[in-house]
Amino acid sequence: MSSGDSGVDIILNSSADWNGWNREFTYKMRAFHLLDYFNGEMELLEEPPMQFNSIKAFRDREREAYQRHNARQETPQPYPIMSRPRILTHSTTTAVTAAGPTSGDIEIKKAVKEIEDFFKIHDSIIIGDLVRNYELRIKEWEVQDTRLLEAHTFLTTAVSPVLRNAYFSVDGDMRTWYNNLKSVAPQPFEIEEAIRTRHRIHVETLKAPKYQAINWSDFERWLTKWETLMDEATLHGLAETATVGLWFEDFIGAITNLLPLFAAMFRIHAGKQGNQLSFRVVATDLRQAIPLIFCRRR
Numbered sequence: 001m002s003s004g005d006s007g008v009d010i011i012l013n014s015s016a017d018w019n020g021w022n023r024e025f026t027y028k029m030r031a032f033h034l035l036d037y038f039n040g041e042m043e044l045l046e047e048p049p050m051q052f053n054s055i056k057a058f059r060d061r062e063r064e065a066y067q068r069h070n071a072r073q074e075t076p077q078p079y080p081i082m083s084r085p086r087i088l089t090h091s092t093t094t095a096v097t098a099a100g101p102t103s104g105d106i107e108i109k110k111a112v113k114e115i116e117d118f119f120k121i122h123d124s125i126i127i128g129d130l131v132r133n134y135e136l137r138i139k140e141w142e143v144q145d146t147r148l149l150e151a152h153t154f155l156t157t158a159v160s161p162v163l164r165n166a167y168f169s170v171d172g173d174m175r176t177w178y179n180n181l182k183s184v185a186p187q188p189f190e191i192e193e194a195i196r197t198r199h200r201i202h203v204e205t206l207k208a209p210k211y212q213a214i215n216w217s218d219f220e221r222w223l224t225k226w227e228t229l230m231d232e233a234t235l236h237g238l239a240e241t242a243t244v245g246l247w248f249e250d251f252i253g254a255i256t257n258l259l260p261l262f263a264a265m266f267r268i269h270a271g272k273q274g275n276q277l278s279f280r281v282v283a284t285d286l287r288q289a290i291p292l293i294f295c296r297r298r
Helices: 015-031 054-071 105-158 163-167 174-184 188-207 209-213 215-237 244-255 258-278 280-295
Strands: none
Touching: 015 105, 015 174, 105 174, 163 174, 163 209, 188 215, 188 244, 215 244, 215 280, 244 258, 244 280
C-alpha cells in the first residue's frame, strides 16, 4: 500500500507486507549509510562535547604519546605530572624545569630558550591538529544526526500505528525497533505455502476453457511466469520442484489440452532424460517451438 507523497511506497501492516517493506527499508538505510548500524555491524558516533578544551585535548594527546613511548621501554616510568615540560641540558642528563637555568651558564640559557621555542611551535601545531579533528568530528556527527532523523521519519511513517505501538518501545533505539519488527516477517512455512498456492493457481489457469484460444504472446507470458514461479519454488526447496515427476506432470497437465502433440512428444523426451530433466530446459525448448506451434494452429 502506498503512502502517497510521504516518500514511502509500502506501509507495513502485517506479514503480507514484510518482504516488499523490508526491501524498501534496506534500500533507504543503505542510502543513509545506516544499514550496517541496523544490522548490528556498526555503532553510532558519540556526540562530541559542545565546547572544545584545547588544553585538556593537548594534555590527553601528550599522555597518549607518553604511554605509547613508555610501552616500548624495558622499565616503564609513571607519567610525569609537571606544570612545565621537562628538558635535558647539553652538559648533564639531570632533568630540570624550564623555570630557569641552575647556573648562569650561557649554553644552558641557550638550550632552555631553544627548547621553549620548540615546545611553543609544536604546541600550536598539535593544538591546531586537535581543533581540526574536533571540527571534523562535529561535522560527521551532524551528518549522522541528519541521517538518523531521516531513518526515524521513515520508520514512523512506513509502519502502521498498530505495529508502532506494539514494537516501538519508548526507551529503545531504532535498531531495537527494527529487530522487534522482524517478528512480523512471515515464517518459512507461510512463505512456502504462498509460493505453492501461486504456482497451483497459475498452472490451473491454463486449463480453463477460455484459454484454449490463447495467442502466442499471451502463452509466452504464461510460460515466463511459470518459469519464474519454478525458480522461486526451487530457491525455497519445495518438493514440487525438487521432484521431476511432480513438476513435470503438473506442467504437462496444464498444456495438454492446448498443445496435445507437443505434450506427447515431451513425455517421450522426458522419459529418456529421467531425473536429469530441468524445467529451464523444458521452458527453453517450448519457447523455441512456440512460433511453429501457433503458426500451425491458425
